[in-house]
Amino acid sequence: MDFSFTEEQTLLRNTVQSLLGDKYDFDTRRKIVKSAEGWSQPMWQQFAELGLLAAPFSEELGGLGGGSIETMILMEEFGRHLVVEPFVETVVLAGGFLREGGSPAQQEAHIPGIIGGETVWAFAYAEPQGRYNLADLATTAKKDGEGYTINGYKAVVLGAPWAQKLIVTARTSGGQRDRDGVSIFIVDKNAPGVSTRDYPTVDGRRASEITFENIKVGADALIGAEGKGLPLVEKITDQAIAALSAEAVGCMGELNKATVEYCKTRKQFGVPIGKFQVLQHRMVDMFMAYEQSVSMTYMVNLKLDENEAERTKAAAGAKVQIGKAGRFVGQQAVQLHGGMGMTDELNVGHYFKRLTMIDTQFGNVDHQLKRYSTAA
Amino acid sequence: MDMSFSPQDLAFRDEVRTFIAENYPKDLKSRRTRGEMTKEEILTWHRILYKKGWVVPHWPVEYGGTGWTTTQRYIWNEENARAETQALLPFGLAMVGPVIYTFGNEEQKKRFLPGILSADVWWCQGYSEPGAGSDLAGLKTRAVREGDHYVVNGHKIWTTLAQYADWMFCLVRTDANAKAQEGISFLLIDMKTPGITVRPIITMDGAHEVNEVFLEDVKVPAENLIGEENKGWTYAKFLLGNERSGIAGVSRSKKAIERLKSIATAELVDGSPLLKTDEFSRKVAELEIDLTALEVTELRTLAAESKGAGPGPEASILKIKGTEIQQRITELTLEAVGNYGHVNVPTGDLTGNEFVAGPDYSNGSAQNYFNMRKTSIYGGSNEIQHNIIAKMVLGL
Numbered sequence: 001m002d003f004s005f006t007e008e009q010t011l012l013r014n015t016v017q018s019l020l021g022d023k024y025d026f027d028t029r030r031k032i033v034k035s036a037e038g039w040s041q042p043m044w045q046q047f048a049e050l051g052l053l054a055a056p057f058s059e060e061l062g063g064l065g066g067g068s069i070e071t072m073i074l075m076e077e078f079g080r081h082l083v084v085e086p087f088v089e090t091v092v093l094a095g096g097f098l099r100e101g102g103s104p105a106q107q108e109a110h111i112p113g114i115i116g117g118e119t120v121w122a123f124a125y126a127e128p129q130g131r132y133n134l135a136d137l138a139t140t141a142k143k144d145g146e147g148y149t150i151n152g153y154k155a156v157v158l159g160a161p162w163a164q165k166l167i168v169t170a171r172t173s174g175g176q177r178d179r180d181g182v183s184i185f186i187v188d189k190n191a192p193g194v195s196t197r198d199y200p201t202v203d204g205r206r207a208s209e210i211t212f213e214n215i216k217v218g219a220d221a222l223i224g225a226e227g228k229g230l231p232l233v234e235k236i237t238d239q240a241i242a243a244l245s246a247e248a249v250g251c252m253g254e255l256n257k258a259t260v261e262y263c264k265t266r267k268q269f270g271v272p273i274g275k276f277q278v279l280q281h282r283m284v285d286m287f288m289a290y291e292q293s294v295s296m297t298y299m300v301n302l303k304l305d306e307n308e309a310e311r312t313k314a315a316a317g318a319k320v321q322i323g324k325a326g327r328f329v330g331q332q333a334v335q336l337h338g339g340m341g342m343t344d345e346l347n348v349g350h351y352f353k354r355l356t357m358i359d360t361q362f363g364n365v366d367h368q369l370k371r372y373s374t375a376a
Numbered sequence: 377m378d379m380s381f382s383p384q385d386l387a388f389r390d391e392v393r394t395f396i397a398e399n400y401p402k403d404l405k406s407r408r409t410r411g412e413m414t415k416e417e418i419l420t421w422h423r424i425l426y427k428k429g430w431v432v433p434h435w436p437v438e439y440g441g442t443g444w445t446t447t448q449r450y451i452w453n454e455e456n457a458r459a460e461t462q463a464l465l466p467f468g469l470a471m472v473g474p475v476i477y478t479f480g481n482e483e484q485k486k487r488f489l490p491g492i493l494s495a496d497v498w499w500c501q502g503y504s505e506p507g508a509g510s511d512l513a514g515l516k517t518r519a520v521r522e523g524d525h526y527v528v529n530g531h532k533i534w535t536t537l538a539q540y541a542d543w544m545f546c547l548v549r550t551d552a553n554a555k556a557q558e559g560i561s562f563l564l565i566d567m568k569t570p571g572i573t574v575r576p577i578i579t580m581d582g583a584h585e586v587n588e589v590f591l592e593d594v595k596v597p598a599e600n601l602i603g604e605e606n607k608g609w610t611y612a613k614f615l616l617g618n619e620r621s622g623i624a625g626v627s628r629s630k631k632a633i634e635r636l637k638s639i640a641t642a643e644l645v646d647g648s649p650l651l652k653t654d655e656f657s658r659k660v661a662e663l664e665i666d667l668t669a670l671e672v673t674e675l676r677t678l679a680a681e682s683k684g685a686g687p688g689p690e691a692s693i694l695k696i697k698g699t700e701i702q703q704r705i706t707e708l709t710l711e712a713v714g715n716y717g718h719v720n721v722p723t724g725d726l727t728g729n730e731f732v733a734g735p736d737y738s739n740g741s742a743q744n745y746f747n748m749r750k751t752s753i754y755g756g757s758n759e760i761q762h763n764i765i766a767k768m769v770l771g772l
C-alpha cells in the first residue's frame with residue numbers, strides 16, 4: 001500500500017504548478033475567458049512544449065509513458081487555476097479513444113497532432129433527448145459504399161468552438177437506446193454538412209450545438225468495430241470522470257483554503273468570524289468533504305483498468321462523491337464569504353460555477369447513483 | 377380552526393384574478409426572461425396597481441392601504457404568483473414606507489409617501505458596509521451635525537438597484553461614543569446630492585443588481601432625519617422584521633415548483649419523463665411538503681399579526697425556510713435541464729441576436745441558481761437568523 005507519488009510525477013506537478021503559477025493567475029484567466037476566442041492558444045502551445053499533452057500517452061505513441069495518475073496530477077492543478085483549455089476533450093477523451101480503440105493508422109495519423117498541440121478535439125455525444133444516457137442516440141450513420149453518411153444533432157459539445165476534429169457517436173443499427181449499434185467516428189469539423197452554433201457556458205468555457213447533415217466519412221473514420229462502440233465510450237468517459245474528479249479536487253482545495261483564510265481575517269462583532277463554532281464546524285465538514293473526494297479520486301484513477309463492473313463502480317462512486325462534495329463546498333464557500341462570495345470579482349464564485357458544471361458532465365449524482373447501484 | 381376560504385373570499389379571489397388577467401401586460405413576461413429590464417419596465421406593474429389603488433394592501437388605509445383582511449392579502453399574493461406578475465420593488469413599499477408612516481413626522485409623511493406610492497421616487501437601502509454585514513450595528517458611516525444639516529461620510533455596499541435610485545434610506549452613526557446600537561440614526565438622503573458615487577458590482581451570474589455607494593461630505597438637511605437622533609436601530613430592526621416576513625416568498629415558490637414539474641415532465645430519461653423517475657419525483661415531493669409546512673407556518677404568523685402581534689422573531693423561520701426552499705427549487709431546476717444547464721444567457725449590453733441554446737425553459741437556469749445563493753446571505757444571513765431564534769425564541 002503506497003499513496004506516494006514517484007519522482008517523475010512530483011516533477012510533473014512542479015512543472016505544471018510553476019507554469020500556471022507564473023502564467024495563469026486569476027486575472028489572466030479572466031482575460032482569456034473574455035477574449036473573442038475564449039481560450040489561449042499560446043498557453044496550449046506551452047502545454048505541448050512542456051510535454052503536458054504527451055503525459056498520458058505511451059512512449060511507442062510518442063508520449064511520456066504516463067497514465068491516469070499523471071492525468072490526475074495535471075487535472076488537479078488545472079482545477080486550482082480554473083484552466084479552460086480543452087485538455088479533457090483533446091487529451092483525455094479524443095486521446096483516450098485513439099489510444100484504446102484506434103487502429104495503428106489512426107493513432108499515427110492523429111496522436112502526434114494532439115501531443116504537439118496542433119489539433120484540438122471535442123467529443124460530440126450528448127443529444128437533447130438523451131440526457132446522460134450515452135446510448136440514447138438519434139444521430140445515425142448509414143453505410144454508404146465503403147464509408148458512412150452521418151445525420152443528426154449534438155447538444156452542448158464542450159470545447160467544440162476551438163476544435164478542428166470531432167469524435168462523434170452515432171447509431172449504425174438498432175433502436176434508439178439499444179446498447180448494440182453504437183459506433184464512434186472521427187469527423188472533421190470543417191467537413192461539408194457540419195454546422196455549428198457556438199456560445200459561452202456559465203463556467204467560462206465555450207460550447208457548440210452541432211448539426212450533421214449528410215456528412216460523408218470513409219471507413220477509416222470508424223474507431224473500433226461498427227456497432228460495438230458503447231463499451232469503449234463508457235470506458236473513455238469513465239477516464240474523463242476520473243480526470244474531472246481530480247479537477248474538482250483542485251477547485252475544492254482552493255475554495256477551502258480561501259474560506260478558512262477569509263474566516264480568520266474577516267471580523268464581525270469584534271472577532272474573526274472563524275471563532276464562531278457554527279462556522280468552524282461548517283469548515284470542518286467542507287474539509288472532510290474534500291478529503292473524501294481526494295480519496296475517491298485516487299481510487300478511481302487507480303481502478304480505470306479493472307474489469308468493467310469494478311471500473312463502473314469506481315467511476316460512478318467518485319462522480320457521486322465529487323458531485324455532492326462539490327455542491328456542498330461550493331455553496332458553503334460562497335455563504336461563508338457573504339456578499340463577497342457572490343461577486344464576479346472574487347474567484348470563489350468561479351470555482352463554485354465550475355464545480356456545479358462538473359456535476360452535470362457525464363451524468364450528475366442521481367445518474368451515477370443509479371449506475372453504481374445497477375453495476376454488476 | 378378553519379383553513380378554507382369563505383364565499384366572500386372566493387368572490388374576492390375571482391375579482392382580483394379577473395383584474396390581473398385584464399390588466400397585466402401580456403408581453404412583460406417574455407421581456408423579463410431575456411436579459412435585464414429597463415428602469416421603466418421594472419415599474420410597469422407597480423404603476424398599474426397604483427392607478428387601481430392596490431399597490432400597498434398591507435399599509436393602513438389612511439396612508440393608501442386597501443383595508444383587506446389577512447386572508448384577502450394572502451389571496452392577492454397567491455393570484456399574483458399564479459399569474460407570474462412582476463414582483464414589486466420592496467425598498468419603498470415594504471421597507472422605508474412603513475418606517476416613515478410609523479416613525480416619521482407629518483411633514484415627512486406628506487413629502488415622501490406619495491412618491492413611494494406612485495413609484496415616481498425610487499428608493500434604495502443604505503444598510504450594509506464593507507465592515508458591517510452580519511454585524512450591521514458595527515456600521516461606520518458617520519453623520520456629523522453642522523447647523524441645520526448633517527455631513528455624511530462613509531461607504532455602503534450591496535445596495536440593490538442603487539443605479540436607478542433617487543433616494544436612499546441610510547443608517548448612519550451619529551454618536552461615536554455610544555454602544556454600537558445606540559449611536560445610530562436613520563437618514564433619508566437624496567442621491568443627487570454632491571459627494572455620492574455609485575459603483576456597480578457584477579455578481580457571478582453576470583448581473584448588475586448591487587452596488588457600492590460612496591458618500592463623501594454629503595450634506596443632508598436635518599429635517600431628513602426619521603424619528604429621534606441615535607434611535608435609528610429601533611427603526612432599522614422594525615424594517616428588517618418586515619423584510620424577513622416578505623422574504624418567505626411562498627406563493628412565488630409554489631409557482632416555481634409548478635414550473636419545475638413541467639420542465640421535469642418535458643425532460644426525458646430513457647424516453648420517459650424525468651418527473652416519473654423515483655429519485656426526482658421524491659425530491660420534488662419533499663420540496664412541496666417543505667413548502668406546504670412553510671405556507672401554514674406563514675398563515676399562522678399572519679393570523680397572529682392580524683390579531684395585533686407584529687412580526688416577531690418568528691419571522692426568522694420564514695426567512696430561513698423560505699430562502700432554503702427558493703434555493704432548492706433553483707437547484708432542482710438546474711438539475712432538471714441536464715446538459716443545457718451549461719448555457720450562459722448573455723447579460724449587459726445585448727444586440728438582441730445572441731444565440732441561446734436549448735429549450736426556452738432551460739435558459740438561465742444555472743444563472744438563476746447562482747443568483748439565488750444570495751438569499752441565504754442578504755436580509756441578515758441565515759446564520760444570523762438562527763442566532764435570533766436561539767436568543768429571542770428559545771431564550772438560549
